[in-house]
Amino acid sequence: MRKDQGIIKKNECIAHNTYQMVIHSSLAREMQPGQFVHIQIPGMMLRRPISIASIEEDAYTIVYKVVGEGTKVLSSMQEGDICDAIGPLGSSFPIHEDKEDILLVGGGVGVPPLYEVAKRYRALHKHVEVVLGFENHEHIFYEKEFQALGCQVHIATMDGSYGSQGNVLDVIKEEKLTECFLYACGPIKMLQALKKEYTRGYVSLEERMACGIGACMGCVCKDTKGNMKRVCKEGPVFAITEVEL
Ligand SMILES: Cc1cc2nc3c(=O)[nH]c(=O)nc-3n(C[C@H](O)[C@H](O)[C@H](O)COP(=O)(O)OP(=O)(O)OC[C@H]3O[C@@H](n4cnc5c(N)ncnc54)[C@H](O)[C@@H]3O)c2cc1C
Numbered sequence: 001m002r003k004d005q006g007i008i009k010k011n012e013c014i015a016h017n018t019y020q021m022v023i024h025s026s027l028a029r030e031m032q033p034g035q036f037v038h039i040q041i042p043g044m045m046l047r048r049p050i051s052i053a054s055i056e057e058d059a060y061t062i063v064y065k066v067v068g069e070g071t072k073v074l075s076s077m078q079e080g081d082i083c084d085a086i087g088p089l090g091s092s093f094p095i096h097e098d099k100e101d102i103l104l105v106g107g108g109v110g111v112p113p114l115y116e117v118a119k120r121y122r123a124l125h126k127h128v129e130v131v132l133g134f135e136n137h138e139h140i141f142y143e144k145e146f147q148a149l150g151c152q153v154h155i156a157t158m159d160g161s162y163g164s165q166g167n168v169l170d171v172i173k174e175e176k177l178t179e180c181f182l183y184a185c186g187p188i189k190m191l192q193a194l195k196k197e198y199t200r201g202y203v204s205l206e207e208r209m210a211c212g213i214g215a216c217m218g219c220v221c222k223d224t225k226g227n228m229k230r231v232c233k234e235g236p237v238f239a240i241t242e243v244e245l
């Protein structure tokens with residue numbers, strides 16, 4: 001983990017209020033799927049945590065939704081601007097060479113960290129099913145990107161404006177994907193519902209954070225033995241059986 005000043009190569013809108021930023025940085029070589037960077041937003045005191053979506057040799061990609069002032073400023077940054085980030089932070093999604101059927105489940109801005117997991121498993125020629133849940137068709141992103149890797153992609157929208165109507169659990173049951181090895185990131189209600197179905201796999205939590213480096217206890221959750229875990233340090237990735245959701 002270190003402080004880095006990467007150069008923004010691209011910052012483009014890819015769906016409703018959703019942006020993809022590519023950052024040229026040697027930090028990419030130290031990154032693992034599921035980890036995050038803590039980004040300094042110009043003019044703001046607190047850094048903002050954003051997951052690493054894709055890792056190349058000399059660049060990494062983040063995908064973020066504009067929800068407040070910080071992400072609004074981030075969306076206005078231009079090619080050539082400096083992206084000041086601390087990272088890579090947190091635990092990563094382990095990749096298991098012995099697993100054959102992988103299921104990635106993402107809800108909204110929980111989708112990005114799953115993309116690098118898909119890349120790793122497809123490089124190992126594993127079967128990868130992807131179920132993505134969005135509010136409506138305007139919010140959908142990365143469907144084609146997952147397909148281009150050779151994943152089977154299923155989309156659920158709450159209003160039925162694209163793909164199946166309903167939530168990701170509806171699709172999982174419809175497609176009979178409950179035997180797969182799970183990787184999931186998204187709203188807590190989605191993770192709670194998945195925990196009832198799966199005992200094998202990992203979840204990534206996206207709690208609100210302050211320091212991002214394990215010093216303030218501002219992001220704690222409980223494990224199943226009642227111990228406090230810092231999402232920014234011991235997480236954000238946990239085995240699905242390890243944490244209370
Ligand atoms: C480990 C981790 C990884 C993340 N990865 C991504 C990512 O890949 N893409 C992405 O778009 N976002 C991600 N987030 C969430 C992102 O950090 C927040 O959306 C961002 O910090 C909001 O900053 P802001 O200044 O725009 O909004 P703020 O003004 O800080 O908040 C605006 C609104 O969003 C809510 N909010 C802020 N942060 C969170 C949060 N963590 N969970 C739920 N609600 C929140 C606030 O309560 C408020 O209502 C991640 C968070 C964590 C902890």
Ligand code: FES
Pocket residue numbers: 208209210211212213214215216217218219220230231232233
């Ligand atoms: S945000 Fe400070 S300990 Fe996690």
